[in-house]
Amino acid sequence: MTIRMTIIGLGRIGLSIGLALKDNPHQIMRIGNDADPQIEQKALKMGALDEAIHNLHTATADADIVILAVPMDEVRETLTTIAPNLKPGAVILDTSPLKTLVTRWAKDLLPAERYLVSFSPSLNPECLYPLVPGSETPRPDLFKGGVFVITSPPHTHSDALKLASDLAVLLGGQPYFADPYEADGLMAAVHGLPQLSAVALLTAITRQPGWREARKLAGQAFVEATEPITHLDDHTHLGESILLNRENLLRLLDNYIATLQEMRDYLETEDRESLAAFLKEAIQARTIWWQQRQKGDWETTPPPEIPSSGQFFARLFGLGGKPIKKE
Structure with missing residues (x-):
């Protein structure tokens, strides 16, 4: 057979x-x-x-x-x-x-x-x-x-x-x-939002007059942060997959913008203690996730x-x- x-x-x-x-x-x-x-x-x-x-x-x-x-x-x-x-x-x-x-x-x-x-x-x-x-x-x-x-x-x-x-x-x-609805929300968080973030970051930097010189210094951090833009899900109609999942992405973008505003407030007020705690929490969350991701250790079931x-x-x-x- x-x-x-x-x-x-x-x-x-x-x-x-x-x-x-x-x-x-x-x-x-x-x-x-x-x-x-x-x-x-x-x-x-x-x-x-x-x-x-x-x-x-x-x-x-x-x-x-x-x-x-x-x-x-x-x-x-x-x-x-x-x-x-x-x-x-x-x-x-x-x-x-x-x-x-x-x-x-x-x-x-x-x-x-x-x-x-x-x-x-x-x-x-x-x-x-x-x-x-x-x-x-x-x-x-x-x-x-x-x-x-x-x-x-x-x-x-x-x-x-x-x-x-x-x-x-x-x-x-x-x-x-x-x-299906749950899956679309999850994919928007870990797939769509990183792509949009990469687009925003790249656009914000490359539109600045200083990009002509800054591009010579762009290294690992820049490569990794902008890499999701190379994995857009559309072939011809760019942005179509983003629009098709817009409800989830709008909600996530609002939360993302609020988080960026929170960091901006710490910078503007020179709140070192809050900024350090904010960064520490993010580093710990990523470290735990990456350890689990490498092991594939998500469940206790065999x-x-x-x-x-x-x-x-x-x-x-x-x-x-x-x-x-x-x-």
Whole structure:
């Protein structure tokens, strides 16, 4: 038996999923599709795919699992394109950061017995620093030690959720189930707000007359603080993903602005004691978080058990899928 998995979008996430499953004992046929045929051929040479199919309709027609790893502003269009071709029981795993809206799109666009599950990964802590060589390249352990935020529309087949959970473990991460609204708020805090902060910081500095000289001195602090701007979620319509999650981001921006104002007040009044306490609290919070992040030590419960091959295939049979027998 072979599970046909089609990965749409061969960027860092899509390629890393393919690489992580390359030597997996489970029998998965990895099909790849990207808007750029040269990227498809590169993915084949890397060993991230078993086959590249450039026609999106053909690539998804017989897929048991479809991984959507496209920019946020291409998700709806991609769902619209592939929806008529999906066979009953197909599971779409969407890696984009927004949950509620994509869930709504899936409800409107997907035929019955086709299931969308949001499947957004956090990364291996070794890959979080932009200054580390190779941290930005696709790699099979990209998801090791991270979590996959898993959400789905109401009444999604339980086997589709278990399939997503099993795949998260196969990729080296742990499943984290969340309500779509909760997940959007969490992603806005740790993903969207850092991006907006980086944009604001970069704009505030580069618009100053002194930037011509300051740019020569910009070092590690500047690189790390502005790096999130290189990971915007849109390909063509910049800012679309920010607008789509605007309610959460407006609330967070108000809180962020209030915090900046608090620091400004300490500076203006030369309140050394309050400023020192403020900085100490922030340093302690980050230190604790980073230690936990490196260890992946979030819960006292044991890590999920890696599913057997039979269990993984059984999810698709429960959904009505019919994996193809190897010849």
